[in-house]
Amino acid sequence: MVSARIVAVDYYLPAGELTNEHLSIQFPEWTVDKIAAKTGIRTRHIADAAESEASMAVMAARALLDNNDIETSSIDLVLLCTQSSDLSRSAAATVQRQLGLRSGIAAIDINLGCSGYVYSLGLAKGLIESGVAKNVLLLTTDTYSRYVNAADKSVRTLFGDGASASLVAGSAADTQHLFAFAYGTDGAGGNALIVPNGGHRPGQDIAPNSTADNRGLVSNGFDLFMDGPAIFNFTLNVVPGTVDSILRKAQLRLDEVDLFVFHQANAFMLQHLRKKLGIAPERFFISLENSGNTVSSTIPIALSEAQKQGVLQPGMKVMLLGFGVGLSWGGAMVQW
Numbered sequence: 082m083v084s085a086r087i088v089a090v091d092y093y094l095p096a097g098e099l100t101n102e103h104l105s106i107q108f109p110e111w112t113v114d115k116i117a118a119k120t121g122i123r124t125r126h127i128a129d130a131a132e133s134e135a136s137m138a139v140m141a142a143r144a145l146l147d148n149n150d151i152e153t154s155s156i157d158l159v160l161l162c163t164q165s166s167d168l169s170r171s172a173a174a175t176v177q178r179q180l181g182l183r184s185g186i187a188a189i190d191i192n193l194g195c196s197g198y199v200y201s202l203g204l205a206k207g208l209i210e211s212g213v214a215k216n217v218l219l220l221t222t223d224t225y226s227r228y229v230n231a232a233d234k235s236v237r238t239l240f241g242d243g244a245s246a247s248l249v250a251g252s253a254a255d256t257q258h259l260f261a262f263a264y265g266t267d268g269a270g271g272n273a274l275i276v277p278n279g280g281h282r283p284g285q286d287i288a289p290n291s292t293a294d295n296r297g298l299v300s301n302g303f304d305l306f307m308d309g310p311a312i313f314n315f316t317l318n319v320v321p322g323t324v325d326s327i328l329r330k331a332q333l334r335l336d337e338v339d340l341f342v343f344h345q346a347n348a349f350m351l352q353h354l355r356k357k358l359g360i361a362p363e364r365f366f367i368s369l370e371n372s373g374n375t376v377s378s379t380i381p382i383a384l385s386e387a388q389k390q391g392v393l394q395p396g397m398k399v400m401l402l403g404f405g406v407g408l409s410w411g412g413a414m415v416q417w
């Protein structure tokens with residue numbers, strides 16, 4: 082049996098930073114400590130004008146390839162998850178060229194936000210275990226800072242730019258390394274986290290409360306709108322049921338999971354989820370202090386950090402769970 086697994090994971094954060102000190106000067110009613118206490122974030126990285134989703138993905142991929150001695154010629158499929166792509170050329174195609182990957186390979190963009198890493202892992206598994214690909218370069222990358230209105234403190238304190246790269250490859254094995262996938266979608270709730278005028282359509286009819294005027298903002302019409310309490314409630318509603326269905330599919334109990342690595346949306350919401358689920362803090366990895374919410378990159382950044390810190394060890398059973406924009410959610414078990 083061929084079993085797909087995550088062989089290695091790495092990430093890239095742009096050099097530019099937006100710290101709580103910067104934000105607190107602009108929004109004095111939110112002190113440095115208040116932002117840190119509420120969000121768990123002290124700094125976010127912001128792509129400069131010369132950077133793009135594709136160039137950040139290339140940087141993450143170079144770190145992965147160099148640090149793990151992976152030959153570019155071994156890559157036979159690129160899956161790139163982003164919501165910041167060029168309208169015409171896919172970011173995956175730009176990455177294929179800039180990394181010097183072979184031309185006889187597939188390179189595909191996937192449009193998903195905070196659930197995107199789990200969905201991309203599921204796709205990579207299917208492609209590998211059905212014999213379509215052997216070595217999948219899985220990239221996540223977003224420049225959400227370009228959608229964030231500088232005057233909108235609620236989203237500006239949360240989101241940062243970043244990219245990740247994972248090598249997902251198949252090997253002959255008796256055990257499954259990526260398993261018990263559980264997915265969900267609620268397009269009806271999508272207005273709670275949206276760029277209202279995205280997709281070349283007038284946005285007022287899809288998200289009436291999200292216009293800049295209603296938010297007291299001066300806008301170019303392409304700002305990210307977030308209904309924080311609606312997203313919070315959505316997450317509290319769907320995450321416990323998804324955890325249950327992953328455990329059922331995996332035939333595991335909650336206490337048999339060694340580590341939980343959820344989408345790093347913000348610490349306030351993650352702690353609520355952790356308590357509601359009854360998970361001990363030492364088994365629930367939180368790592369967003371230095372990067373913020375980097376959309377589909379938060380889970381692989383957290384995995385990489387957990388590995389560097391020695392928290393994530395070979396053989397561990399890890400539950401991944403992503404949730405957010407769409408609305409979309411998905412989780413799975415990883416045998417590390």
Ligand SMILES: CC(C)(COP(=O)(O)OP(=O)(O)OC[C@H]1O[C@@H](n2cnc3c(N)ncnc32)[C@H](O)[C@@H]1OP(=O)(O)O)[C@@H](O)C(=O)NCCC(=O)NCCS
Nearest residue numbers: 111115116119195238309310312313346347349350404405
């Ligand atoms: C955004 C969110 C943190 C706000 O929390 P909340 O408790 O509902 O916020 P409220 O508006 O009721 O404000 C409560 C207090 O927190 C403060 N606060 C809210 N957001 C804050 C932030 N980002 N930084 C600092 N303080 C914040 C408020 O000023 C208020 O302070 P006060 O009690 O001194 O007046 C919460 O709704 C949430 O986690 N939503 C999900 C958002 C998210 O993660 N989106 C991305 C998903 S992919």
